[in-house]
Amino acid sequence: MMYRKLWLIGLVCLMSLSLITLNADAQQKILGPYLWMVAKTAANQGGQNSTDIDSLDVASDGKVTEDRVAKNGAREGDKVGEYEWTAASLANDGNINTLVNTLDGFPRGDDNALNDITSYALVILKTNKAQKGVAMGVSSDDSVKVWLNGEVVHTNARNRGRGDANSFQDNLNVDLKNGNNLFMIKVSERGGGWGMHFGVGGDYDVSDVDGVFPVEPTGKITTQWAQIKNFK
DSSP states (O other): HHHHHHHHHHHHHHHHHHHHHHTTOOOOOOOOOEEEEEEEEOOOOOOOOOGSSSSSHHHHSSSSSSSHHHHHOOOOTEETTEEEEEEEEEOOTBBBBHHHHHSSSSSOTTTTSSEEEEEEHHHHHHHHEEEEEEEEEEEEEEEEEEEEEEEEEEEEOOOOOOOOOOOSSEEEEEEEEEEEEEEEEEEEEEEEOEEEEEOOOOOOOEEOOOOOOOOTTTOEEEEEEEOOOGGO
């Protein structure tokens, strides 16, 4: 009888470990649609050196900032410097270099031409309830910074390849609120490959983004925002 109890206790422990592992790996990979923006960095200053430099602020001469977009989103077609926010989905391999070559008005070139450049990807997850401790995963080539609803939730200022397409290099947990949850993923490229993988667990729908306005900025006229049908 004693051995049987010990065996049952061991089985329960193994099942608990399996559930913990399942929860940790429960991120759903998100390919899009994202709203994309790119901003060039100073020569030889892409990747880890640009992780904490606000490239949107630099490109727009102070008219647009990372904090503002991370809180309020962006609208497709709005400009930052010489480029416009554009909606597109990633291929499963996460190659941003390939993606931007397909977008009108974005810079073009192979892995050896598009260096010292930063991408910003916006996506909204719509939930029907608040969810705590949801698994989030991200991989990047090179450095990465992630905002959720205007707050930085992850930074990895390291030059690296983005790894396997079916796993994540960085794993953490985040809290989703009821309603629209805005993620902004910044990937700064130093040289060579350029890409990302991003995923979040939990219960949500990925928005079909053509305008991202989850929060009404202070000082804006309410009637202007009421016209945005995506977020009534």
